[in-house]
Amino acid sequence: MEQVVVTPASLDEAVAALSARPEAVPVAGGTDLMAAVNSGHLRPAGLVGLGRINELRGWQYQDGHALLGAGLTHARMGRPDFAALIPALAAAARTAGPPQIRNAGTLGGNIVTAAPTGDSLPVLAALEATVVLAGPDGASREVPVSHLLTGLDPLRTGELVAFVRVPLLHAPQTFLKATGRSGPARAIASVAVVLDPARRAVRCAVGAVAPVPLRPLEAENWVASCIDWDGKRRIAPEACEAFGDYVAVACVPAPEPEESAPPAGVVQLRRTVSVLARRALGRALA
Amino acid sequence: MTGPDAATATPPAGTRVPQADPRPHGLGASVPPLDALAKAQGTFPYAADLWAEGLLWAAVLRSPHPHARILRIDTAPAVALPGVHSVVTAEDVPGEALQGRRVHDRPVFASELVRHHGEPIAAVAADHPDTARLAAAAIVVEYEVLEPVTDPEQAFNAPPLHPDGNLIRHIPLCFGDPDIIGDVIVEGLYRVGRQDPAPIGAEAGLAVPRPDGGVELYVASTDPHTDRDLAAACFGLEQERVRVVVTGVPGAMGDREDAGMQIPLGLLALRTGHPVKLVATREESFLGHVHRHPTLLRYRHHADTEGRLVKVEAQILLDAGAYADTSAEALAAAVAFACGPYVVSHAFVEGWAVRTNNPPSGHVRGEGAMQVCAAYEGQMDKLAAKLGMDPVELRMRNVMATGDLMPTSQSVTCPAPVGELLQAVREAPLPPLPVDDTEAAWLLPGGPDGAGDPAAVRRGVGYGVGMVHMLGIEGADEVSTATVRISNGSATVICAAVETGQGFSTLARQIVQEVLGVDEVHVAPVDTDQPPAGASARGRHTWVSGGAVERAAKMVRTQLLQPLAARFGMSVELLSIADGKITSYDGVLSTTVAEALEGKELWATAQCRPHPTEPLDEFGQGDAFVGLAFAAMRAVVDVDIEMGTIRVVEVTVAQDVGRVLNPRRLAARIEAGVTQGVGMALMEDLRTSHGLVQKPGFTGYALPTALDAPDVVIAKLVEERDVVASFGAKAAGAVPVVVAPAAVASAVRSATGRPINRLPIRPQNAIVAQPAPPPPHG
Numbered sequence A: 001m002e003q004v005v006v007t008p009a010s011l012d013e014a015v016a017a018l019s020a021r022p023e024a025v026p027v028a029g030g031t032d033l034m035a036a037v038n039s040g041h042l043r044p045a046g047l048v049g050l051g052r053i054n055e056l057r058g059w060q061y062q063d064g065h066a067l068l069g070a071g072l073t074h075a076r077m078g079r080p081d082f083a084a085l086i087p088a089l090a091a092a093a094r095t096a097g098p099p100q101i102r103n104a105g106t107l108g109g110n111i112v113t114a115a116p117t118g119d120s121l122p123v124l125a126a127l128e129a130t131v132v133l134a135g136p137d138g139a140s141r142e143v144p145v146s147h148l149l150t151g152l153d154p155l156r157t158g159e160l161v162a163f164v165r166v167p168l169l170h171a172p173q174t175f176l177k178a179t180g181r182s183g184p185a186r187a188i189a190s191v192a193v194v195l196d197p198a199r200r201a202v203r204c205a206v207g208a209v210a211p212v213p214l215r216p217l218e219a220e221n222w223v224a225s226c227i228d229w230d231g232k233r234r235i236a237p238e239a240c241e242a243f244g245d246y247v248a249v250a251c252v253p254a255p256e257p258e259e260s261a262p263p264a265g266v267v268q269l270r271r272t273v274s275v276l277a278r279r280a281l282g283r284a285l286a
Numbered sequence B: 001m002t003g004p005d006a007a008t009a010t011p012p013a014g015t016r017v018p019q020a021d022p023r024p025h026g027l028g029a030s031v032p033p034l035d036a037l038a039k040a041q042g043t044f045p046y047a048a049d050l051w052a053e054g055l056l057w058a059a060v061l062r063s064p065h066p067h068a069r070i071l072r073i074d075t076a077p078a079v080a081l082p083g084v085h086s087v088v089t090a091e092d093v094p095g096e097a098l099q100g101r102r103v104h105d106r107p108v109f110a111s112e113l114v115r116h117h118g119e120p121i122a123a124v125a126a127d128h129p130d131t132a133r134l135a136a137a138a139i140v141v142e143y144e145v146l147e148p149v150t151d152p153e154q155a156f157n158a159p160p161l162h163p164d165g166n167l168i169r170h171i172p173l174c175f176g177d178p179d180i181i182g183d184v185i186v187e188g189l190y191r192v193g194r195q196d197p198a199p200i201g202a203e204a205g206l207a208v209p210r211p212d213g214g215v216e217l218y219v220a221s222t223d224p225h226t227d228r229d230l231a232a233a234c235f236g237l238e239q240e241r242v243r244v245v246v247t248g249v250p251g252a253m254g255d256r257e258d259a260g261m262q263i264p265l266g267l268l269a270l271r272t273g274h275p276v277k278l279v280a281t282r283e284e285s286f287l288g289h290v291h292r293h294p295t296l297l298r299y300r301h302h303a304d305t306e307g308r309l310v311k312v313e314a315q316i317l318l319d320a321g322a323y324a325d326t327s328a329e330a331l332a333a334a335v336a337f338a339c340g341p342y343v344v345s346h347a348f349v350e351g352w353a354v355r356t357n358n359p360p361s362g363h364v365r366g367e368g369a370m371q372v373c374a375a376y377e378g379q380m381d382k383l384a385a386k387l388g389m390d391p392v393e394l395r396m397r398n399v400m401a402t403g404d405l406m407p408t409s410q411s412v413t414c415p416a417p418v419g420e421l422l423q424a425v426r427e428a429p430l431p432p433l434p435v436d437d438t439e440a441a442w443l444l445p446g447g448p449d450g451a452g453d454p455a456a457v458r459r460g461v462g463y464g465v466g467m468v469h470m471l472g473i474e475g476a477d478e479v480s481t482a483t484v485r486i487s488n489g490s491a492t493v494i495c496a497a498v499e500t501g502q503g504f505s506t507l508a509r510q511i512v513q514e515v516l517g518v519d520e521v522h523v524a525p526v527d528t529d530q531p532p533a534g535a536s537a538r539g540r541h542t543w544v545s546g547g548a549v550e551r552a553a554k555m556v557r558t559q560l561l562q563p564l565a566a567r568f569g570m571s572v573e574l575l576s577i578a579d580g581k582i583t584s585y586d587g588v589l590s591t592t593v594a595e596a597l598e599g600k601e602l603w604a605t606a607q608c609r610p611h612p613t614e615p616l617d618e619f620g621q622g623d624a625f626v627g628l629a630f631a632a633m634r635a636v637v638d639v640d641i642e643m644g645t646i647r648v649v650e651v652t653v654a655q656d657v658g659r660v661l662n663p664r665r666l667a668a669r670i671e672a673g674v675t676q677g678v679g680m681a682l683m684e685d686l687r688t689s690h691g692l693v694q695k696p697g698f699t700g701y702a703l704p705t706a707l708d709a710p711d712v713v714i715a716k717l718v719e720e721r722d723v724v725a726s727f728g729a730k731a732a733g734a735v736p737v738v739v740a741p742a743a744v745a746s747a748v749r750s751a752t753g754r755p756i757n758r759l760p761i762r763p764q765n766a767i768v769a770q771p772a773p774p775p776p777h778g
């Protein structure tokens, strides 16, 4: 079986290479892709390596937004300068696997893999980020990250994730993740909380409990009304606690038909999400 | 993990910890393993790295069902694929159709009935690994899916899953007076999950056909002669025509390697006439090898008001999975150690090992002993709480000592310094609370950058003591043979004891250095042309093979010194060897080993066979064990009581080791054992759902990482020589695994006040209910 590997140096070249060989697969850090190849689940006919494309490895600023290159690694996003810009994404990046994986794994790869446990995903959902897709012949379109993840507007043949547009909110954000051990592990549940003081809004997303991150919109609206936005952005501890429960019930549904008592697994997951959400909001408002 | 140095970095005052020894050789020195560097640098070759000219690749087709009748197997689609050389099924096994470690009850390939998820059905050899896998997948198997028996409690009444029946063993141990009743009674129900040995290197092997019609198997076997005998019987060949060559062993926590892979591999090599290689995927590895027995334990402890144990009643149910393997032995250990290292005058322990359609269980170090330790120590905590007594004090009142009787009526003749061990861990200083030590970054449960909240973290301190047997039990013939050769001032050891990482090859070098005074000692690679040395498990090679090496080395020493002694008219005992020099007691004679050899080669072969044991009788009575080892531990844990996340901060160990033969290796063995125990306590559980193994991979099956491994502090190593054991030493690898889970569970109990009767501990069992918050306003 002949395998072709190309390593273009620019985004345009990469898109062109992909158009030329539609059966080829893009590879960034390879931390998801190569695992699938090595276990025999995937046999790509060709690879388009994205590692040499410098324009994808950094970020730019544009109208109050940051335009993040899809090739940003988790390690890069975890650094303090990035954390000052988008704290929750940095926090997620710092927990996305062991150091070797974070050195290689990228934001774009995390989005395209779209695993339920993808750590950047709830943060991007809470930030209402959009994804800039580069297609053949210079075509480019922008899609809300949630549309991409839910398959409402999926990646098309020949398209690459080029950038991720994230608003710069200049306010605290948090990302918390529950795992089964102290060392690096996949999320059992995760919660991202983002404050948007200009809109007096709180945005929250829960990861790992469903195929895609879930937004508890009612809980967000309710809790935004409990915050003293003009003062020190304080919240009563009971409200914080109630927010946790609200988020948990919204995002971890009891199986149908609604029984009198939800099963133990649901109770435990709700408890976990509730504590995460409470702590995430508490830390954002601290 | 904090590495072997961690324990020695800051020894708490007054404790004895292994110290770096400047002496580079001999017993008692921290001689490093010769292969350590190659292993650390990744250049050490394992079976997965082997290659032979013209080799084919094998793949095994495994059952996707835990219980099914096979109606039809059609291999034609696989055979038709280009590149496929051979496809074998049960029909192609020329010899014995059944194999198995203790009991031959396991088909090489399932042909009529599938009894567990992952059971081998066919194997393929092809010229590319992908072709082999595709071909295996192309084999058509028609199943009639049957309802699996997955609850061991249901196995008793379920229709037999096997011609041998569902009850693999039953031991009703009766010791003392059944009618006696204590003033205080506590009861408990405990569950222990399915720990996987999870070796870092999955199973792999290379089979090479021999010109004489035989075959050589290059595999990471830890029991090469047993594996050879099984394979030869299935191939229908004389044992001499099958040779198992042991490659580097990438991790072994028990009986390593899966005969269900080795035998198909050899068959394919015999049929195709080509070398055949197989490297199991991680998923196959989880499906193929044996696991620790999931266990259900019911206990009732009776004590007097002073906290002295009066009677222990217990029921122990081991889930053996589909095949017997070593379950009978695991059950004997569980029943015999059911009361722990305590003096109990009346014990009634009923144990069963039953067959189910769950993945097969077998020997993982600490088998049987670990599960009961978690339970009897849980009972001791419960009893202490009921009596309002300090849990350590309660244990101290009951500890066993040399001369006491076990509930099997076997008298404990070896050192049993249980009280001294417990005292040592109790007195060791506690680690500071992070709030008192602002310098130290507090690694909260949940890990760095995790969700842990200091306000919700409670610290707990708990204790555990436990015991385990060494060597095979109940009449197993524990024997090993070793050969030592000396020539030109360097020595060679030939012994079929496999180096699994337990340190045997280093120990063998140390022994020969000590006895023959030569520095350069080679340990030959192992194969089955050498005389058997038995399995690398149950701490036997330190004792049995180490003993054989010592005897052989001493025989060589006598051969070397006798001519000199005769010439100088003195007895051999008056000559000593050190640093390659032979000197007499009075200094008159001084020569080198090389000179004394006069160009000759000296050889000697010796055996070591410890005193025999006997099977437990129908009431669980008998001298079933050759040796016993004990340890005490104190675990310190931090629990996030809202999330139920747990981090083990420190484990302090005091262990009964007989004699320290290599301080650095010993510390490493203890740290490794504690870490495996922490894995059992907090996360390791290979889950099944209706008999199907869930998430067989390292994402789904969590192992402790460096951040989960606690600081291991060795508070005391009691060096009371075991006079019947070689060197007076006790094997050190298993007892930490036995005790650590119990100590961690005890610490979580103390942090949360929750019962903790299930291992691994699930977050929901470590959560402390908070007072309900007032309802939200707004």
Ligand SMILES: Cc1cc2nc3c(=O)[nH]c(=O)nc-3n(C[C@H](O)[C@H](O)[C@H](O)COP(=O)(O)OP(=O)(O)OC[C@H]3O[C@@H](n4cnc5c(N)ncnc54)[C@H](O)[C@@H]3O)c2cc1C
Residues within 6 Å of the ligand: A025, A026, A027, A028, A029, A030, A031, A032, A033, A034, A035, A050, A070, A071, A095, A096, A097, A098, A101, A104, A105, A106, A107, A108, A109, A110, A111, A112, A113, A117, A118, A119, A120, A159, A160, A161, A162, A184, A185, A186, A187
């Ligand atoms: C041991 C281990 C632990 C891990 N732990 C975590 C964890 O805790 N949390 C977590 O979120 N993830 C984890 N991961 C998963 C993985 O590291 C991340 O999902 C990572 O972000 C993937 O990025 P990558 O660059 O390696 O993607 P790749 O493997 O290169 O690609 C993944 C997929 O995305 C496609 N792709 C990549 N870049 C682009 C692009 N620009 N445009 C279009 N398609 C693209 C590829 O074709 C492929 O289908 C872990 C992985 C491993 C091996």
